[in-house]
Amino acid sequence: MMNNHQLAETFSLIANLLEIRGEIIYKTLAYRKAAESLSGLGREASEYWKEGKLEDIPGVGKAIAEKIDELLKTGKLEFLEKLKKEVPPSLAEWLQVPSLGPKKISLIWKTLNITTLAQLEKAAKSGKLSGLPGMGEKSEKSVLAGIESLSRRSGRLPLGRAYPIAQELIRQLKIVKGVEAAEPAGSLRRMRSTVGDIDILVAAKDSKPVMEAFTKLPGVVRVLGKGEFKSSVEFADGVRAQVWVHAPEQFGTALVYATGSKDHNVRLRELALQKGLSLSEHSFVKTKGKGEINCATEEEVYKTLGLEWIPPEIREDNGEVQAARAKKLPKLIEVKDIHADLQTHSDWSDGKLSMLEMAKAAAKRGIKVIAFTDHSASLGVTGGLKIEDHKKQAVEIKKIQKQLGDTILVLHASEVEIRADGKLDYPDDFLASLDLVLASLHTSLRQPREKVTQRVISAIRNPHVDIIGHPTGRLIPDREGADLDMEAVLKAAAETGVAMEINAHPARLDLDDNYARRARELGIPISINTDSHSEADFDMLPFGVAIARRAWLEPKHVINAWPVEKLLTWLKKRG
Helix, strand or coil: CCCHHHHHHHHHHHHHHHHHHCCCHHHHHHHHHHHHHHHCCCCCHHHHHHCCCHHHCCCCCHHHHHHHHHHHHHCCCHHHHHHHHHCCHHHHHHHHCCCCCHHHHHHHHHHHCCCCHHHHHHHHHCCCCCCCCCCCHHHHHHHHHHHHHHHCCCCCEEHHHHHHHHHHHHHHHHCCCCEEEEEECHHHHCCCCEECCEEEEEEECCCHHHHHHHHCCCCEEEEEEECCCEEEEEECCCCEEEEEEECHHHHHHHHHHHHCCHHHHHHHHHHHHHCCEEECCCCEEECCCCCEECCCCHHHHHHHCCCCCCCHHHCCCCCHHHHHHCCCCCCCCCHHHCCEEEEECCCCCCCCCCHHHHHHHHHHCCCCEEEECCEECCCHHHCCECHHHHHHHHHHHHHHHHHHCCCCEEEEEEEEEECCCCCECCCHHHHCCCCEEEEECCCCCCCCHHHHHHHHHHHHCCCCCCEEECCCCCECCCECCCCCCHHHHHHHHHHHCCEEEEECCCCCCECCHHHHHHHHHCCCCEEEECCECCCHHHHHHHHHHHHHHHCCCCHHHEHHHCCHHHHHHHHHHHC
16 A cells, blocks of 8 residues: 555656646646645555545645545556656656756657657757757756756655654664663754665664564565664665664764764764774773773763763764863754744645634644744635635634633734745735735746745845745755755845744755754844644644754744744734
C-alpha cells in the first residue's frame, strides 16, 4: 500500500504535468497543495482512508480523496496514466531547472520533439534553444547552468520525513532488553532541513540483541550490512538507516562525534590537543603518558574541554565553540517560548476545521494568540475570501471570542497574495482594517530575479503588511524557491520593520536558517508559524523552532515568543 511519500510524489507529478500541458493554475495548485499536505502529515493517509476520513486531511477535497482511494486500492491512477500519454513524464524533471517554467518546457518539447534532460542539454549546447521564440543565448546559458546545478543535488530526505521515521525507530529500539539510551545523530540531530541516511546511536552493554532487533524491524526489505556494533538497512520506500551500539560509559563521546558536524568535531579535537588530550569517538586519551577519560554524557565531553554544552542545532563551526568557551552561547528559543501562531487557516478558505475548533486546538497546546490568515481572493484553489467574506468572518470572530473568553485571543487576519504584477489582493483601506496582514508568494515564482524580488520588496514597503510569509515559496524537496535577491529583501525588511516568517511546515522551512540568521543580524523580527490547516498541523511547530535555533535565535528575536501585550503593541504600531 502506498505511503504518504509515494502519494505526495504522485500528486506532485500530476501538478507538474498539468502545468506543462497548460492547465489553469487553480487546478495545478490543488494537486500541489495535496502533495504538500501529505508530505507533512503526521499520520499515514491510509489510516484516514480506513476510517473513511480522507477529506479530513488538509488540502484534500472530494476529487483528491477519490484519487487517493484509487491509489490505495490499486496502486495506480487512471487519470495519471492518461495524462502521461499526453505529456511525457520525463518533462517533469525539467521543472527542476531553475530557468525553465512550464511554458518554455512545452515550447521546447513540442518544437524540438525532445523529452529527456540529456536531450535538453544536447540541444542547449548545440545552440538549438536560442532560436526559439522568447529565448536567446542568455536563456541557453541559464538552462545549461541549471542542468549543472541539478547534477550537484543529492537525494537527501526532507527533515519532516526523516524525523518521524527516526523517532519510531528509536521507540522500537528503546524497548530492546539492555538498551539504556537511543538518540538520532548526524544532520538529523542538528535538524538540517534535509538529511542523508538516518543515523541512530544506542547505548547498551550487549550489542547483539540490538542488531537482531534492528535488522528485523517491520518494513526492512534489505539488510545492507550487519556487524557486531553497526548495522545498516533499507526500508520499502527506499529510506536507509544505520545503528551504532556503544558502551554506556562512552555514549557521550560517541554521540558528540556522530552528531557532528565534521567541522565542529575538528574544532573540538584541536581544543583537546591543546589540553594534552586526543579525542576520538570512544574517549579522550592523554597524549603523554597513559590514561583514558570516558564520558557517558555529552555534558561531560564539553566540560572536559572547558566548554558549556553546545546545542546540537548550532554545531556547524559558526562560532559556537568560541562562544561556549567564553560562556556566551545564546539562550536558544524553545517550543515552550511560542505563545502565538500568526499563520493558520480555517474552513473559511482551505482549512479543515472551523475557527472555533482551530482556536480550541491551539489553546490546548498553550497558544495564547491565534491569527486566522485565510487566503485572499485571487488564490482561487484555496477558496480565497472576497472582502465581503472577510467582513462576515470578522463578525464570526467576535462571536467565537465570546465563547472562548480569555483562553485565547483570536485575530482577524489574512494571507494576502502578492500577485504577479507586485500588487496585493486587497486595497489599502481594507488591509488597514485587519488585525494582521501576512503577504505571501504562491504563483509566478519563476519570474526573473529582479522582477520577483521587486514583488516582495513592494509588499514589504506596503505600510499595512506585518509579515512576509514563507518568503521564497519553496517546497522541499520538489520545488526550489523563487530566485530572490535575499540581501535586498532583508534590507528592505530591516528598513520597514516588517517581520519575516519561518514557516514550520517541513515542506517549507522558509526562511531557511542561513537567511534567518542574517535577518537576526539586521535586526529584523521573526515570526515562527505553523501554517496550520488542521489540528494535527499545530504539531509541526518544533520544525520551525529547530530552524530558528539553527539561526541562533532567542525568544527576544521572535515576535510570537514575546509577551502577548508586547506583540499586540507591535501590531498596533505597525497598522
